[in-house]
Amino acid sequence: MKTFTYTKAQSPEAAVAEAGEGVRFIAGGTNLLDLMKLQVMTPDKLVDISRLDLGRIEQREDGGLTIGALVPNSDLAADRRVIDGYPVLSRALLAGASGQLRNKASTGGNLLQRTRCYYFYDTATACNKREPGSGCAAIGGFNRIHAILGASDKCIATHPSDMAVAMRALDATVVTLKGDGDRRRISIHDFYRLPGDTPEIENVLEPGELITHVELPGPPQGEQLYRKVRDRASYAFALVSVAGVVKVEDGKIASAALAFGGLAHLPWRDFEMEAMLVGQAPSTALFEAAADKLLAGARGHGSNDFKIPLARRTLIACLRDLTGV
Amino acid sequence: MLGLGDKHTNSLTMDQPVPSSLLDTGAQNIISKPLPRYEGAKKVSGTARYSAEFTAENMAYGVLVGVGHGSGTVTGVDADAIRGLPGVIDVVTDFKSFLRNAGQGGETKAPTQGVEEVAYFGQFVAIVLGETYEAARGAALQLPLTVEPAEGRFDFDALKGETDTPPPNNIPAHYTQGDLDRAMAEAPLTFDATYTTPSQNSAAMEPHASLAYWDEGKLTIYGSYQIPTKDAIALAKALGVSQKNVRIVAEYVGGGFGSKLGISPESAAAAIASRQLGRPIKCVMLRQQVFDGTVRRSNTEQRVRLAAEADGTLVGIGHETLCANLPDEDFFEPAGIGTHSLYKGEHRVITHDLVRVNLTLSGSMRAPGEAVGMLAIESAMDEFAEQLGIDPIELRRRNDPDKDPEKGVPFSSRQLTRCLEVGAERFGWSKRQPKATRRDGEWWVGLGVAAATRNNLLEKNAAKARLNAAGHLFVETAMTDIGTGSYTVLAQIAGEVMGLPFERITVKLGDSESPESSGSGGSWGACGSGSAVYLACEEIRNQLAKKLGVDPDAMTLKDGMAIAENRSTPIGDLAGEGIEATGEINPGKQKDAVTQASYGAHFAEVAVNAVTGEVRVRRMLGVFAAGRILNRQTARSQCLGGLTFGIGAALTEELIHDVRNGKAVNHDLAEYHVPVNADVPQLEIEFLEERDVHSNPLHAKGIGELGISGAGAAIANAVYNACGVRVRDFPLTLDKILPHLPADLPSA
Structure with a gap:
């Protein structure tokens, strides 16, 4: 990987204050580190948020759950309230990755997984998502795992998360903290973007904006x-x-x-x-x-x-x- | 292992059978026992050191740089662009001496060298050296290369009209007997179908790695290799140094499956860089580089023709294979190798032709030939049985020849039909239903069977054994243990012959300076090196008898005591200053006097999802006969691994190359799908009792690759029985099954 600087954030506010051009937050690192080792992502600075107090699952008065962004996938899948009220989420989590990865992967990080497109992972090939304007090697190439809906002529990549699919069915809300200290509540339906002409932009987060929680409404019926x-x-x-x-x-x-x-x-x-x-x-x-x-x-x-x-x-x-x- | 005392040699060439074996008359009673691994404690405690775990004083790290084009000429390596980066020492290129590709298994000549011309995507052209692995890796990924691209040959399907016939390797490329075309025209029953299998990669858990250093003109490599004796010779030739000045140490190897038979490019690059820099260099391949730049199993296209009498007795068999390799490499995937002697039929055509492509070297991967050839031939037998309306086991029984159908010589030992019968009984084969009739919820369930065969090979091997005055035995050979259990079975052989328990035996392996060995590969390792150890120990045993003044047959060795004429003497006392013997085994006339192979039968139960076409294996059984089983536990583990490989070959493994530039697309373990635990159900292994007096003094035959041979076909046949869909294009991924499933979905 390319050389980078590393700091540990002491609070969410401090984390977003550190953010800026070329800065990435790191929690479990299960995806980011792989991408850095391959130089698909080359941040100048990592802000480690893994020690922040965002690791709890709390029941709200309205019956819903507030899930800290750092709750590991394993813990979320095994939470009694999730198993009973949101089995779709528990099952989606357990369908993903491996036990070791689920122990390390965080809720917020899972939402932000990058695509598994073979060409995105390989700097020897063209990829508009990795290098805007370079082209899309997946179009006309081997694209077994690629998109059939909502793709563009710039990118046919898919989002790889299982958890996020369940979150979308559950009408989750992504709660964030921005660099200026403002908080945002973003419906998961508005959170992700289609590739269009800018496949490198995958969601509506602003630079430096940190996911702090994910909220679920009360357990759905049915x-x-x-x-x-x-x-x-x-x-x-x-x-x-x-x-x-x-x-x-x-x-x-x-x-x-x-x-x-x-x-x-x-x-x-x-x-x-x-x-x-x-x-x-x-x-x-x-x-x-x-x-x-x-x-x-x-x-x-x-x-x-x-x-x-x-x-x-x-x-x-x-x-x-x-x-x- | 130098020492005083007597030195002896015991050499055997297999020109005739060896009717009796000391392994049957030994009193220690440890041979064949399922003893745990000799080196097991070291492995589970992390103290067994693999190549990448060695370090040396003043060592630097090297990371290879592969070229991002599939064809062309390298015109520039911009070393200055990375020289200033923190921790970067230098960039070393040697267009003439770098290995263009890995060596082929068993070769002692230098692999193809010269990397200026690009033969395939990812070919290594430079090594970046750093003070840390991270510095070297980071810089390697940033090193700018300039390449003058050229047209390449990347699309097998588009090129398969142009072929050439390669020279023989372990079998001739073409074999013809009788007139198959006529048999096909005249026989009452015929079958003609084409099967395809994809490129594969061995994907051993341990990536290829070398630590190289020079000391007064002599190179030592701690390298992850299967055949140190031959690999050291090949590396010496590649580097232009004397053979005595190259030593390869491979004490533990984390899997090879053929990809480490010959030297791979990191060894020469590390050695050249070390010589240039004057420091030890460690070079470990990235996982992607293992896929890009070591060796692959070629994809194949196999036409199978069968002609039979009305009762299913074969009169003709054809197995014609197209496979691929680089324009100047002659190895061909010998897919027809098992077909030569598996079934009856006087009219025979077994051919192999090469399509020339600019893709990573094709070479030996686990059970070269049988592993993919039997996917075709054993699927064809299943289809033919269905066509005839007879049980596929019965079809095989009717076609089990009593002598080699081509050479006319007897089989050394052959229990194919017995394996099928024993397996059928144990697996519950009689409960198999007609195709597409058994359902479990939304899953179709079916059973499949396939024969297993793997030819038995013996190569020259030597071993040294030395008994000291304390009654401890030291055994040494350049054999390797690539996870198979070599240490264990060699200790068992020595212990049985010498009457010694495990703890009084030390086995040293994996050093090219030890007595020569054919190493691990081709399922020949245990029999070859084991025979050499046997012969060395037999000689020491003879010397002990001589010292006691008795006939060796009148002496019993047990628990370190020599017992003869009602006297019991510690063997250490008899050893005096030590007795040393070298054992040497050579292949001989037995190779041609009899046809030698191991046999087995695979049974599989699979479920096919009626909605999605997903296939999941529910259980498998393998019944094998491979001569004497040297250790029932390590042999079983080998077979379990073989069946698991079979699951991968049948259902998931496929190395994809982009036809536009030859790039390996899915070159990591996330997207190159080897079976994971959840894909591998309960696997049962059973061995039939057998002794093969023609093979070697151990009366054993190769077993390592037997387990994969045919395993995938049993699964494919079970898929057909489950859902009635026959897929001839491996692997059987769901997209190939889906279009043939009934449109009506099962109800909830």
Whole structure:
């Protein structure tokens, strides 16, 4: 890696005060250090936030949970309140990475994982995300793990997180602290960006803005599941994943939240598709129509064409599981 | 191990069978026992030192720099751009002497040298030296190279119309017997299909590493290598120094699977840099560099043709392979090697042709030939059985030849059908249902079977053994232990012959200055080096008998005592100032007088997800017959590893090269998918009792690679039985199964 300076922050306020051009926060480092070793990311300075007091999970009066940004993935997955109230989140966490990585990886860091695009990881190749303007080697190359929704001609990378997919289905809110001391509460639906012409910008965080917490609303009603389709049984990123929360009442779908991993530059959610489901009696025909809606704009890039039928089948199977059809 | 006392030699050339073995008559009763590893305590306590863990005074670190083009000419290395960086010492390039690619297994000539012309993406052209590993690595990734690019040959599929026939390696590239085309035209039953297998990488846990230093003109390398004897000779030639001036030490090796048979580029680069700098240099490859610049298993395209009588008895068998290598490298993946003697059929065509590509060197990876060849031939047998409407085990039984179908010579020992029968009973094969009829929730479940065979090789090996006055035995050979259990089985052989318990035996391995060994590879290690140790110990035993004045057969050695004529004498007392013997085994006429191979049967139960096409293996059984099993635990571990390799070959492993520039796309362990724990279910291993008097005095045969040979085919056949989808393009990733699954999804 390139030489960098390193400081330990004593408080969130001190951490953001240190931030600036070329500065990165480091918590678990499970992704950042790999990228630094390969010189895909070359920060001048690391501000270590791992000792800040952001490691607790607290129940709020409104019934929701406030999760400190430094809560390790393992702890979050094993928390009784998460297992009982948000099993989709616990299962998504446990579907990710390996035990060792989950022990080290933080909640905030997980949201900010970089893509696993092979070409992004290799400085010998063109990548607009790594080096804006250099081109996209994945387009026309090997793109088995790449996006079928929301991609651009600049970037077809996917977001690799499992946790973030569940967070999106759960309508999480990302709480941040900015350099000027202001706090922001950002809906996870507004947090991530599609690649467009600037795939290097992956979310709406401003330079130096620190994630301090993630808030979950009260436990949702209905059935929850997380299904991850992957090439091997563990330690593989999702080809397609579905986080689903669906409530059936009086034979009709009362509410539905469905988020998808492996399909796009961000954890995907299609509110129009969900609206199609609500108020309807669950049926295979309905689910097929929902899948058609989800994938209406889907486009394969060669090696990932299979994701379109795979996503369709997986969604339908998940909806049948969630509704008992 | 110099010492006073008597020195003797015991040499054996395998020109005839060895009808009896001291391992059957020994009284120590440790041979074949599942003894824990001789070096196990060192490994679990972290005191077994691997190459990258050695240090030397005043050592500097080297990191290789690979070129980011797949073809062209290197026109500049801008060393000045990084020389000023903190901790950076220098950049060393030697366009003439650097190894362009790794050496092939078993070679003693220098690997191809010269790195100015780029033969493949990632070829190493420089080594950056630093005071710390981090400084060297950081600078290596920033070193600017200028390359004049050229058109390269990267797309196998586009180029496969242009082939050439390579010279023979362990088998001839082409073999023809009878008239297969006619057999195919006339036989009542025929089968003709083409299978493809991808590029693979050995992906050993320990990356390639060398620590090099020179002392008065003599080079020592602590290197992660499988064959120190031959590797030292090859390295001496590459560096232009005398063979006696190169020593390779490889005391522990963290897996090789063929990728460390020959020297790889880091050894010469470290040696050249060390000579230039006058300091010891340690060079450890990055994981990506292991994929880019060591050795790969070639992808293959294999056409299998079968012609049979109405009852399924084969009259013809064809196995024609296309594989790839660099334009000037002749190794071919011998995918048809197992086919030569596996099944009946008087009309035979077994060929191998090369497609020339600018991709990382193709060479030996675990069970070169059988590992991928049997994916094809054993899938074909399964398909043919289905076509005939008979059980795939019955088809194999009907085609189990009683002598080599090409050479006409007997088999040294062969229990293929017995392995299939024993396995069928134990695995519950009779419960196998017709394809696509067994369901467990949304998973299809099926069973598959495949034969296993791996040819048995014997190479020249020597070992020295010395018994001292304290009754302690020292054994030494340039054999290696690459995680297989060599230390353990050599101690067991010595202990059985000498009547000594483990703790009175010291085994020294992994030093090119020890008596020569064919090292680890080709499943020949235990039999070759073990025979040499056996012969050395036999000679010491004979000397002990002589000192007692008895016939060796009238003497029993046990627990350090020589027992003869109702007297019991400590063998240390008989050793006097020490007895030293060198044992030497050589291949001989037995090689051609009989056909030698190990055999087995693989059984697999898999589940295929009816929604997604995901395949998960539920259980596997391997039944093997490989002559005497020297240690039931280490042999079992080898077979478990083989089955695990089979899971990877069948389902996940594929090294992808970008057809635009030859770059290895998925060159790390996150995206090159070897099976992880969750992919590996309960695996059962059973060995059949067997002695092979034709192979060597141990009556053992190779086992290391037997476990992989055929394993993946059993899985592919089980996938077919589960869901009725036959995929002929390995690995069987879900995208290849998905389009053939029923459109109707299973209900919740």
